[in-house]
Amino acid sequence: MLYWWSKYVLLGPLLRLFCRPTIEGLEHIPEAGPAILASNHLAVVDSFFLPLLVPRRITFLAKREYFIEPGLTGWLKKQFFTGVGQVPVDRSGGSAARDAMDTAVRLLRAGRLLGIYPEGTRSPDGRLYKGKTGVARMALEAQVPVIPVAMIGTDQVNPIGSRMWRPRPVHVRIGEPLDFSRYGGMQGDRFIERSMTDEIMYALMELSGQTYVDLYAASVKEKAAAPAPPKTRDPFRLPDTKAG
Template sequence: MFYWVLKFVLVGPILRMFFRPDVQGLENIPSRGPAILASNHLSFSDSVFLALMVSRRVTFLAKSEYFTGKGFKGLLSRWFFRGAGQVPIDRASGTAAQDALDTGTRILREGKLLGIYPEGTRSPDGRLYRGKTGLARMSLESGAVVVPLVMIDTEKIQPIGKKIPRIYKVRIRIGVPLDFSRYDGMSGDRFVERSMTDEVMYELMLLSGQQYVDLYAAKVKVAMDDTGASADEVVRMLKPSPLEVAERVPATLAG
């Protein structure tokens, strides 16, 4: 109930008035049944604008820190994120990855929309980074289609490290659903799951116009913290050669 109050009364009207979201492709989101909304990730505000513009309720998996803060700020954070349809995941747990997969699959089997950021974290520099295969596993285990979509210019509203948002027009582009039923029964095949994930990332690249980097964003961020180098410098240091990529991910011919 509170989700809809936030969307249509408390938060939604204000965001629509100031940020004037422009959305193309809403008809590509199924009106019923499970679907994974796979998006690039540029800003903390991505989940807010995506949930605002989609008519169906969207559930996201969020880090548990948003739900465990202390004092009034922690209370406000819990209040907002629970109301916004976020489900807490303890990323520090040794079973965090499996917990996220299990929770996401359960949500999809209930026929709901699940919002996922395949990159696993916000882009450190506006480029599109390698996707994690969890979305492929959840799609295979639940039978959900994957809807690729991209957020454009949200990083200009609240850049990483900035607490006060700026007014900037938001754009969302939603692509045609990807049907991976040709891989039915192949959950757990890492090459199939990598192939599916790469197909999703390719669609995100086409929709957004972002440059693609074949590295995990989280790995780049760790290296940035350790070395003090920029994202571009780290990417040049870590980026695998074409031969290494070919050896790491063999061609998948299934389907």
């Protein structure tokens, strides 16, 4: 009920009014049954436009922190993220990664349409970054197809660091499903999972037109956020002298 209310009554009409979103390739999404929608990730609003434009309900795995913030603001955030179809998972590492995987597989085996961002985080500069292999393992364990989805223009609506959304056109391009049934029973093979993930990322590159970078986006962000090393004095440089 809350999902329907957000999509058709609250947020959906505003997004349609200000951004005039369009979509192509809807015929590639099955009317029923499980599948993974693997999308590039340019902005927070990616998770709002895709459910708005796809008739079927999409479930995203979201950070648990979005759902447990205290106070009225925390309650509102919880209601909002639940309303747009997000399910909380602990992504802090260790056993949490396995728990997130189990949640995804459970949803897929229940016939759900699962949305995921193989890059793991938003692109820091609009380019497409190396995908993480979790999406491949999900597909193999649940035995489902992966449908590539390109979000175009969402980074203009919601640039990184901006608090206000801007009225800009958004387009969603959905590609043909990728069938990995030939690798059935091979989950856990890191070479197979990397090959599958690279195939998914290549499809996303073709759909989105983005430049591909063979690095993890999270690593690039961490490097950019790290403090610059202190400057060291060149021992062979003569000291500056003042005239006079």
